[in-house]
Amino acid sequence: MAAAPQETNLNRRSFLKSGSLAVASFIIVPRYVLGGPGYIAPSDKLNIASVGVGGKGLVDLERSFNNGSDNIVALCDVDARQAQEARLKWPQARFYHDYRRLLTRPEVKDIDAVIVSTPDHMHAPIAMAAMQLGKHVYVEKPLTHDIYEARMLTQAAKRYQVVTQMGNQGSSGNDTRTIETWIQQGLIGEVHTVHTWTNRPVWPQGIPTPKQVMPVPSTVDWNLWLGTAPVRPYHEAYMPFRWRGWWDFGTGALGDMACHIMDVPFRALKLNYPESVECSVGSVYVDFFEEAHFADSCPPSSVIYFKFPARDNLPAVDFSWSDGGILPKRPEELLPNETMGDKDGGMIFIGTKGKITGGMWGKNPTLLPTSRMQDTNLPPVTVPMVEGGPEGHQQQWVKACKQGHGAYTSSPFEVAGPLTETILMGNLAVRSYSYQQPTADGKDYINPGRKKLLWDGQNMKITNFDIANQFVKRNYREGYSL
Template sequence: MSSNKRTRRSFIKNASLAAGSFFIVPRHVLGRGYIAPSDKLNIAGIGAGGKAEVNLPYAYNNGAENITALCDVDDRMAVNARKKWPQAPYYRDYREMLDKEHKNIDAVIITTPDHMHAVQALAAMQLGKHVYVEKPLTHDIYEARILTQAAQQYKVVTQMGNQGSSGDDTRIVETWIQAGVIGNVHTVHVWTNRPVWPQGVPTPTGKFDIPKEVDWDLWLGTAPFRDFNPAYLPATWRGWVDFGAGALGDMGCHFIDVPFRALKLGYPVSVACSVGSVYTGFFREAIYNDSYPPSSKINIHFPARGEKMPPVELIWYDGGIQPDRPAELLPDEPFAGPDGGILFEGTKGKLLAGLFGRNPTLLPTQKMKEVKLPKSKFPFVDNGTEGHQTQWVQACKKGFGTYTSSSFDVAGPLTETVLMGNLAVRSYNIKEGNNFPGRKKLLWDGANMRITNFEAANAFVKREYRQGYKL
């Protein structure tokens, strides 16, 4: 809480009115359900539309907290938030908002394109503000490492917006895997139906007027300058490498979070991939490095963790690609859900789950009636819906060190693993002479954030920011 709020709370508790010795009493005396102004969290939104239309109302919690400032580079996206909270000052530049409103802000929710997450989060953290950042936590591996360290340095409460991490199903899977229900897990398949936006497409051309509601220079932010094109926004920025993290960045922090926790994964040791091809004619392959590919398969290898957890291969599939259907699954039984799924393979069996670890099921499914399964042993928060945001809000009030499901000490390493896949994808088409060295297995030194057997791939660990931005 900011110092002025602490002072106000102290005043309310201790001050008395001279006439009649009438005291201004604390909240708990005033009755159940009353919330004193000094007990509300003052929240600012960087990004007021899109996912912010979920995050901000959940955090606001019908007036239990305050929304004290709003920021968006596209006025069209901010219309609903500005109507809902007309008293909140509105800005386009997050730096101006933090400079002018920092005394009125305790915490910040960041819901912007991926390429802006890190600079905005760090700026807030350096002011001592708690932060909630949408997934993926960052655009680059280096940025994720910096934010993980910054959370400890500035002692702020953090949460990444992969809400399934607060759900009960994630914890059930974690409990079953760690209890050895399917033995030692050696392989995990993870797949998604994304992208559901254009990928594997050429850079758009043409000259377009910038809408008066959009500050294009601020929208580009850390990214290299390019002319405005409506192909980049509002949500289609996810498919462009300068702005988003593709299908993997969008859904990997949801799906991979489940095995990452259950198997206590850390830094991977290697990564390899293959990607979908695009042909513009007979034998005319097009390589569009400005856009992520239409589909990919990525193999990420992790070392053993102690004596009880052997090495693991995690295989990611996107763009409609799926792993082989398990033989244990009956012909009419669904292969996870429409968004994708997770399949654990262990020495004693298999476990199938959907997005957020939903509907965890042993295979063959008849085992669910035959095996006595342990109950979840981990904290549970409202099944991963609005509980993920309100959990963070309550932790902000209690202070640094209070548990949140996806604090940066967990979310940072998870994001690094997700972005390792993108590093492999972006290295895939690097050509040296007649060879494509990026198509081999890339060896990773996690502690030092380096690919050790293909130097060119390290360009994707940390990008250069446009002038005016730094981390």
């Protein structure tokens, strides 16, 4: 782009104030008229680079590209197999294996914005490096792998004044806005309890670390794929996509889906950091009474209980999350044959004057009993709608980048950061629950983490079980930093 969007707008405003348009005969002809129908001036196109261009990364690219409304100028992936379709689709784009080369080459000056769609463990260092160069960033959910990283990215977005968006596209959906309006308009009174759930994982979890060493595919740079994570031998159990179930790379079912599902109540109830968390996790048994402990892999299922304090005029909230197919009890108002949530998950809000249920992203929001949907005068939605809904999430970010810092996005880091911290605090509880400490005689293990953990959100610290704080921030491998 020829000039930063905010500079262009400022110059235009100054020009208008100068009175130079007072001459009646002076007429500005829009560029789309000069260029014909559908014409987009080159200076109005965003130059986008993407790191991690397979799978979800390809979807993010296609929706950001929007049939040529913007430019894809650089692609980066450590796996040539995953990058093949994107490289064929945008052959003019420069290709890199290492994001650090992408962001340090002279041609980086031609890049306006960066999409990050890698495994979770690489989100933060890539996004931070891009923001430090003044690039706008779109980062897939969860925003980061660690709590500390989420705090750092939130602060950096403000410091570098870039446009940001996390890839939880439901935050741009109409149903999210509907539930937010209903709750804040008091349709079910004061909400004191929320239940959320997902059917994930749909990938292996609660499994042992592979012992077999497999040859690295010729198309993969395994060292670069490991990135910030400790060195381990290659195995197909880790990639592609299966990385979600391994703590070194992913954040499990909670990290994958809570940014979609917990986001709705987080917004509607104006939640921030919880004050406590407790959980239980599904067990894996390898023999009678012999419980397996796979510290490397996320558990097959979990239930997590958050407690949020009162906020302004809003009451404290008891908040539950469950995954692995575990559901909360059906509300009594929901008839036996009526659906609760959808195939991906759902949510239930319980207030002093009623209940609301919905699916992932708050899909099909419904007052309970369902007869209330006909009997209640539903208020108009007050939160601005996004063109295209969830599928317009990437384009919303692109358009905001052109307007510059301060332009509205549905999930900027100032919102996505605290949400991600809360979600990852749930993972901290899960990992603490499974933590095994040898007994004094060395013959057995105890699980000191199976307790309620008290959380000091401002200082990112568990105050009653220091061992849990090792999961707030991990150490990067040499060559990577924030």
